[in-house]
Amino acid sequence: MTINEYQTEALRTAAGMNHPNNDEILLNGVMGLCGESGECVDMVKKYRFQGHELDKAHLAKELGDVAWYIAVAAHAIGYDLETVLQMNVDKLRNRYPNGFEKERSLHRQEGDV
Known part of the structure; x- marks a missing residue:
């Protein structure tokens, strides 16, 4: 899969894609990016400082969610x-x-x- 094919697939499941205002899509993208990035940070924090095991497969899925929101936000600004x-x-x-x-x-x- 190419990078742009990934973006097309991500946009297929983005809420509000038919909204006439790209600001709504952008807001969803950047807010979601912060939330998913925070989930990644929390997993590594618990691993590094609280003795949890690092579930790499789970972290990889969360990183995928970060990529999804980047794809949506980029689309919202025309990239x-x-x-x-x-x-x-x-x-x-x-x-x-x-x-x-x-x-x-x-x-x-x-x-x-």
């Missing part, structure tokens, strides 16, 4: 996932041309977001 991910790769290659460097992280170029 396909391949473009969003390529933009991120381009940004990081520009910021860290030789791989991560602490100095470049501390002192970013103006406009580097």
Whole structure:
């Protein structure tokens, strides 16, 4: 499956896709992203600090939910996932041309977001 095929599949199950206002879809996307990311953090927190076993299969499913909400939010602002991910790769290659460097992280170029 390609990245954009995934996005198409994700959008198939997104509530409110026929809503005339993309703001509703965007709001659902970013709010859901926060919720699902929080579930991932909670699982790792319990593993790291509370002695729980890390259920990697469960965590992988939650990461899938994070991806679902990213796909929905990207669609709401008119982007396909391949473009969003390529933009991120381009940004990081520009910021860290030789791989991560602490100095470049501390002192970013103006406009580097």
